[in-house]
Amino acid sequence: MIILASDHAGYLLKEELKKFFNKENIIAIDVGCYSREAGDDYPDFAKAGNAKVLEDSRNVGIYICGTGNGMVISANRNPKIRAALCTSTQVAALARGHNDANVLILPGRYMKPRKAIKIVKVFLTTDFEGGRHARRIKKL
Ligand code: RB5
Numbered sequence: 001m002i003i004l005a006s007d008h009a010g011y012l013l014k015e016e017l018k019k020f021f022n023k024e025n026i027i028a029i030d031v032g033c034y035s036r037e038a039g040d041d042y043p044d045f046a047k048a049g050n051a052k053v054l055e056d057s058r059n060v061g062i063y064i065c066g067t068g069n070g071m072v073i074s075a076n077r078n079p080k081i082r083a084a085l086c087t088s089t090q091v092a093a094l095a096r097g098h099n100d101a102n103v104l105i106l107p108g109r110y111m112k113p114r115k116a117i118k119i120v121k122v123f124l125t126t127d128f129e130g131g132r133h134a135r136r137i138k139k140l
Pocket of ligand 1: 009070
C-alpha cells in the first residue's frame with residue numbers, strides 16, 4: 001500500500017500524485033493534509049504517515065513538504081523509517097537499491113508533477129540490492 005502525506009506546501013503536488021495513482025488504479029491512502037492553507041506542521045503528517053507505513057513491511061510512504069527537508073528530518077526520527085529526499089530518478093533508484101528506503105520524500109515547491117511522477121515510478125519499481133548494503137543498513 002502507498003501512504004501519502006504532506007503539509008500545506010506539499011498539498012498541490014500530492015493532489016497531482018493522487019490523480020496519477022487513480023489513473024493507474026493504484027490504491028494510495030492520504031493521511032493529510034487536506035488543504036493548501038498554511039497553519040499546519042509537517043511533523044504531524046510525517047508521524048501519521050510513519051504510523052501507517054509501519055503497519056505492513058510492504059508499505060511505502062511518499063511525503064511532501066515545501067523543500068522536503070522538514071519531512072525527511074521528521075520521518076527519520078522513527079528508527080524503523082528510512083526516508084530519502086529524492087530530486088532525480090537516479091537518486092530514487094539508489095535510495096531503493098542501496099538504502100532500502102521505505103519512504104520517498106519530495107520537495108513540493110521545487111518539483112513539477114511530471115518529474116515527480118517519473119521519480120515515483122522508479123522508486124516503486126526498484127528493488128533493494130541487499131549484500132553489502134544490507135550490512136550497512138544493519139549498522140544504522
Ligand atoms: C512550510 O512553509 C515549509 O517550511 C515546509 O513545507 C518545509 O519546506 C519545511 O522544511
